[in-house]
Amino acid sequence: xxxxxxxxxxxxxxxTAIIEGLPAGLKISEETINVDLARRQGGYGRGGRMLIxxxxxxxxxxxxxxxxxxxxxxxxxxxxDWVNWQEKMSPHERHRDEKIxxxxxxxxxxxxxxxxxxxxxxxxxxxxxxxxxxxxVRVAVGSVARAFLDAFGITVSGFVVExxxxxxxRRGLSSDRLRELAAKSExxxxxxxxxxxxxxxxxxxxxxxxxxxxxxxxxxxxxxVGLGSHVQWDRKLDARLALAVMSxxxxxxxxxxxxxxxxxxxxxxxxxxxxxDSTRIARGEGAGFFRKTNNAGGIxxxxxxxxxxVIRAAMKPIPTLYKPxxxxxxxxxESFEATVERSDVCAVPAAxxxxxxxxxxxxxxxxxxxxxxxxxxxxxRNYDGYIDYLRSF
Ligand SMILES: Cc1cc2nc3c(=O)[nH]c(=O)nc-3n(C[C@H](O)[C@H](O)[C@H](O)COP(=O)(O)O)c2cc1C
Numbered sequence: 001x002x003x004x005x006x007x008x009x010x011x012x013x014x015x016t017a018i019i020e021g022l023p024a025g026l027k028i029s030e031e032t033i034n035v036d037l038a039r040r041q042g043g044y045g046r047g048g049r050m051l052i053x054x055x056x057x058x059x060x061x062x063x064x065x066x067x068x069x070x071x072x073x074x075x076x077x078x079x080x081d082w083v084n085w086q087e088k089m090s091p092h093e094r095h096r097d098e099k100i101x102x103x104x105x106x107x108x109x110x111x112x113x114x115x116x117x118x119x120x121x122x123x124x125x126x127x128x129x130x131x132x133x134x135x136x137v138r139v140a141v142g143s144v145a146r147a148f149l150d151a152f153g154i155t156v157s158g159f160v161v162e163x164x165x166x167x168x169x170r171r172g173l174s175s176d177r178l179r180e181l182a183a184k185s186e187x188x189x190x191x192x193x194x195x196x197x198x199x200x201x202x203x204x205x206x207x208x209x210x211x212x213x214x215x216x217x218x219x220x221x222x223x224x225v226g227l228g229s230h231v232q233w234d235r236k237l238d239a240r241l242a243l244a245v246m247s248x249x250x251x252x253x254x255x256x257x258x259x260x261x262x263x264x265x266x267x268x269x270x271x272x273x274x275x276x277d278s279t280r281i282a283r284g285e286g287a288g289f290f291r292k293t294n295n296a297g298g299i300x301x302x303x304x305x306x307x308x309x310v311i312r313a314a315m316k317p318i319p320t321l322y323k324p325x326x327x328x329x330x331x332x333x334e335s336f337e338a339t340v341e342r343s344d345v346c347a348v349p350a351a352x353x354x355x356x357x358x359x360x361x362x363x364x365x366x367x368x369x370x371x372x373x374x375x376x377x378x379x380x381r382n383y384d385g386y387i388d389y390l391r392s393f
Contacts, residue, residue: 001372002145002365006137008077009128011085015077015137019144021368022062024070025376026148033057036143036353037077037136043349044186045202045212047342054080057140070374075140079133089128102127103330106338108319115330123330132249132347135354142357145364151376152383154222156363157182158356160189160348161312163214164201168194175221175308188349206345209323213250213315214348218359220298220309224383225287225390227304227366236302237309237366244358245313248351253314257297270295272307287390304366311359315351318344 001021008015037055055077062073079085087095101122105111114126146156157179161168168191170178181190189195198214205212228237242254262270272291280288291307298309319325324337344350371382 002361002368004141004361006134006141008079008134008137009089010079010131010133011081011089011128012079013082014079015134017075017137017141019062019073019075019141021365022068022070022073022144022148023368023373023376023379024068026068026144026151027066028059028063028068028073028144028147029066030057030059032147033059033075033140033143036139036146036357040136040139040350040353042186043188043347044199045206045344045346045348046350047344055136073144075137075144077136077140088124103332104336104338105327105330106320107325107327108316112327112330121330130249132350132354135249135350135357138361139353139357142354142360145357145360148364149360149367152222152367152380154220154363154367155179156218156220156356156360158188158352158354158359159217159219160187160198160352161215161217163187163189163198163346163348164205164212166194166197166201175219178219186349188352202346205317209321211318211321211344212346212348213317214346214351215312215314216348216352216355217310217312218245218352218355220359220363223298223304223306223309223363224387225304225306226386227363227370228299228302230301230303237304237362238297238299238302240362240366241299241309241311241359244362245311245355248313248315248354248358250315250318250347250351251313251355252316255297255312256299257310258295259297259312262295272296281391286387287393309359309363311355313351313355315348318347 003021004017004019006017034056037057041055058076060074060076062068062071088100102124105123110126110130111123114130115123120126149156159182168189178190182188185195187195187198202212229235238256245251245254258270272293272295275290276288278288280290294307297311298304298307320343326335327338328335371379373379373382
């Protein structure tokens with residue numbers, strides 16, 4: 001089983017993750033992880049923080065000479081802004097300074113419920129950890145998970161598919177082509193026409209001191225039949241993916257395949273009929289069973305069915321607005337309008353990279369549950385044996 005924890009505050013010295021359960025023999029490099037960290041930082045509509053932080057990962061344990069050795073892998077992303085926060089975020093009692101307390105909670109953030117829950121009179125004790133800065137190190141973990149999946153021909157891609165009510169059209173293109181187009185897009189979208197209109201929308205909300213949300217989609221290609229299970233609620237892969245994606249800051253809705261649209265259609269227009277073609281086995285496509293549609297999004301009864309996994313998530317607009325929102329000071333109980341120094345106007349492209357990362361982690365986890373071994377060679381033996389078995393099914 002693959003598991004991980006993250007630690008670290010937004011303006012603390014660093015973000016850290018410890019990953020356990022990676023087999024030995026997996027190639028990992030800081031350079032590859034840094035490519036994904038840069039993707040998370042980019043995208044049209046980001047704010048000032050992204051200019052300060054050029055994220056780079058350090059691998060601190062579990063990897064020797066470019067390969068995992070089976071022990072826990074520690075990843076660290078330094079916060080470059082730390083130099084300006086050493087006393088304000090110091091662990092030492094001698095640096096306590098009540099004058100810099102933040103007592104004004106921002107709507108749409110963990111600030112007020114967090115302060116009430118943890119008995120803090122300084123919102124900073126909450127906002128530092130609830131900040132989406134934490135996603136930097138989750139993307140680093142996701143990058144490692146993707147390196148693992150890549151060894152088995154599984155690709156995980158995140159796209160922006162809707163922003164400001166403007167939808168990207170797939171136009172019958174293959175997933176490979178969609179990936180190529182999205183890689184060139186400042187909005188991680190595969191429809192250049194829609195991208196222009198989405199950018200104009202971001203410009204207009206920025207002009208109005210407002211913010212924008214949108215919909216991201218993650219597509220996983222090359223997944224074998226049989227990841228996840230129907231036998232217990234917490235083994236269903238769709239449920240686990242939904243938890244992982246919903247855990248991303250600002251995600252407010254998750255759907256698999258046709259998702260909410262299934263509720264609007266009759267069954268005959270929802271369920272993916274089953275076909276069989278023995279020549280698919282000879283062409284190396286695993287079993288001969290296939291579907292002509294993928295409304296289920298690649299998972300039936302909590303188990304992958306061999307089609308692409310398709311999961312979408314709705315991101316709410318960034319809650320920190322230049323146009324102030326009303327709130328109440330925690331101490332004085334006086335009403336005020338929350339002001340902003342710097343914030344993202346739109347972080348949907350970054351959320352697509354984060355969603356891609358958490359999906360990769362869950363799929364890698366399910367893969368290791370099914371084919372688990374202590375070394376990559378052992379996992380491969382288990383996987384190859386299963387694929388051979390599927391051919392004769
Ligand atoms: C990649 C990413 C970047 C974000 N950037 C900001 C930001 O600059 N300003 C902000 O107020 N919220 C930002 N958010 C959203 C907040 O972190 C989030 O809404 C808040 O922590 C409350 O959590 P909830 O929306 O899940 O309830 C960002 C979210 C993500 C995924």
